[in-house]
Amino acid sequence: MSHRDNAAARRPAVGVDLGGTKIAAALVAADGSVLARASAPTPAAAGPAAILDAIAALAARVAGGADVRGLGLGAAGVIDPGSCRVVDATDVLPGWPGTDLRSGLLRRLSGLVPRVEAVNDVHAHALGEAWLGAGRHARTALLVAFGTGIGGSYIVGGRPAVGAHAVAGHVGHVPSAEAAGLECTCGGSGHLEAVASGPAVHRRYLAAGGDPAAEDTRAVFDRAAGGDALAASAIATAARAAGGALGGFANALDPHAIVVSGGLAAAGRLWWDPLLAAYAANVVGALSATVPTRALLGADAAVVGGASLILRD
Amino acid sequence: MSHRDNAAARRPAVGVDLGGTKIAAALVAADGSVLARASAPTPAAAGPAAILDAIAALAARVAGGADVRGLGLGAAGVIDPGSCRVVDATDVLPGWPGTDLRSGLLRRLSGLVPRVEAVNDVHAHALGEAWLGAGRHARTALLVAFGTGIGGSYIVGGRPAVGAHAVAGHVGHVPSAEAAGLECTCGGSGHLEAVASGPAVHRRYLAAGGDPAAEDTRAVFDRAAGGDALAASAIATAARAAGGALGGFANALDPHAIVVSGGLAAAGRLWWDPLLAAYAANVVGALSATVPTRALLGADAAVVGGASLILRD
Structure with missing residues (x-):
């Protein structure tokens, strides 16, 4: 040079x-x-x-x-x-x-x-997380963001695998038992996003008879932290679905790193504990060392x- | 040269x-x-x-x-x-x-x-199908084999993506609503393989009260072809789960081709029709042109x- x-x-x-x-x-x-x-x-x-x-x-x-x-x-x-x-x-x-x-x-x-x-x-x-964040040094990294929607990206050798029509990464639109019968934003039903997105947690809490004054997902997390069992249950169901889906992706792709981001990743153990338990229950034995970690770079x-x-x- | x-x-x-x-x-x-x-x-x-x-x-x-x-x-x-x-x-x-x-x-x-x-x-x-079979000319091809077990392979640029521990391709071990509560061969539960493998079809037929003389999966397909509604239902449930999972993989990976093989792929429309319907119901709009096709090379x-x-x- x-x-x-x-x-x-x-x-x-x-x-x-x-x-x-x-x-x-x-x-x-x-x-x-x-x-x-x-x-x-x-x-x-x-x-x-x-x-x-x-x-x-x-x-x-x-x-x-x-x-x-x-x-x-x-x-x-x-x-x-x-x-x-x-x-x-x-x-x-x-x-x-x-x-x-x-x-x-x-x-x-x-x-x-x-x-x-x-x-x-x-x-x-x-790409940011794979370069300098939680996927640093990982040859392949799957990032999944849980927020208003659920999206993902599989970084292979420093590039996103975007697929045949640039559509790859619609990881919120995979079947989830916890979402059975629930309508999805994509027009389908039963998809992960219908149970595990932020708005889905809020909807589930209200549908289960939760406090109607809870105006958004954050309010549901606040109530769960304060001991509201319905709020904790809606969050745990979403997190279980998320962990199961991540386990399935691990089994299918065996990425070097799995990075979790989005608003829900900031929600603490009420969400992370059931997610990691469901992940561990779903992943095949040879992958027990691959554990989802939280994104590092923030905004x-x-x-x-x-x-x-x-x-x- | x-x-x-x-x-x-x-x-x-x-x-x-x-x-x-x-x-x-x-x-x-x-x-x-x-x-x-x-x-x-x-x-x-x-x-x-x-x-x-x-x-x-x-x-x-x-x-x-x-x-x-x-x-x-x-x-x-x-x-x-x-x-x-x-x-x-x-x-x-x-x-x-x-x-x-x-x-x-x-x-x-x-x-x-x-x-x-x-x-x-x-x-x-x-690799064979991606070179000379149903994935010919496809830059990326996802093959899923439905048989005694369910396994897969994602071929990218002529090579299988084997992942960090060579474990990639365990696509039978993803969550499936149809498999909720069913034990899987991997030790987990609720996975696609627990409802959509050949033996799972046979088990489901017998558990639903089907003819105990049906000694294997092939016998269930024979009975379904002869008008046995319980047999047709067990097959349709397996095929729906399979199609939903393939739709989820399409949404997540957007492969250029999706190739279906294994014993069940030889079972005709009783299996393919509900599979393709479930696939279409699950795939996002931009992928409607990507349709699973049957493997070509056989043994x-x-x-x-x-x-x-x-x-x-």
Whole structure:
């Protein structure tokens, strides 16, 4: 490597995490450390052009005149990493499908950003954890995020396995005995997400006769911590389903690391204890040493993972 | 490539499929066509040395003095493809764990076979189908075999993804609502294999009050074809569980092809119709074009796939 190549390899990249409600951007050094951060609400209702404008403005702000190698974006929706086009998306971002993220951002950031790469936001999150977080040093890492929805990403040799149609990672849409008969957001029924997502815990608690004043999933966890048996039961059922599904993924894929993230992963032992017990009960003997662990990077995971599309290529 | 390299690349390889009851061997040309076949019972009770002796004898017989490039073995048990050692195995092959397949076969076939590679037999089966069968032209192919047990293999770029401990492919050990409460061969409960394997269909039929004279799974299928509603119901439940699990795998992995094999795949529409309906009900919209198809190579799949370890390296 020449002196000039070395200098180029040390330049930072911009990482962006585009969600349904918030855009986060960071300037990320070649070693993955975050040099600057900025965020803004997602102008979801204003359409794709407004969203790309907002991303470009945040990118320019965090770059602050630095000589950046490129921009790596983790975006809501099904994203084709080759073309950087949005293949599919939910109603959270109206008009989002079909958007050409690469050309839209290169045009807006002409002269500032020479290159744009993009993946789905859960894949970006997993890339960050696999690089510098709980999946560090693991050749293959399965990350599963339990939050408003349940999504995942299988990182193999530093890249997300996105599959034939960039759809891989819909790990919330696998059969779960605990979800039998429950409708799923995907239109199917009986899927893990229908019992083990945050909103599913809230619904189950209310349906079981829980306190109607509990306005969200967090309130259910608060009540469980305070001794509400119905709340603890709804959480335990969700966690058992989650642990069983993770055990099944371990048996099918035998990943080097299993990383658990999302809002529920922050909920403490009320959720983790039944999850780990169900995992252990489902995993085949030869895998007893593979134990799910909690994600480490928090909110930085997706911006660092996004930037890794540029920095580690 | 020199003339000599070209000639070397045209030489055949020996493929071997070692199961619990039978060993099949074939001489396989560079294009995958089978030039000679032989088989023998597996001397399971006689131990690993006797099994290796039997494999070597069959290999020598099919090679028939040909200048072979090597021997590729698909073997029962958990096989580490790097070391070609048996990591783990069930009681079907007593003493099998720890066996060094590569050195054991190279010693026995000295001067005849310059190289030995080995994988688990389901992986070998999938390698054959991914090369020349139902997964032909697919960059990634998930094969699932439904028989006495349920096993699978995810072929990525011509190689089986064997995971961190060579355990990947235990796809019968994922949660299934239809299997809730049923004990599994792995020691767990509620797994797909407990409801959707061949023996599970037979057990379910008898437990539901079916004709005790039905001595095996085939007899249950015969009765279902003859109008026995209990038999049809046991088969449909197994097939629904199988289709749901395949839908979940599709959602999680988005493979280019899904190939179904094993004894149950030969059972006709009584099994395939509910399987495909359950698959369609579980798969997310973007994957509706990915439809499970039946394996094509039959009994040759594993010997061809085994030989591919040498021929396609």
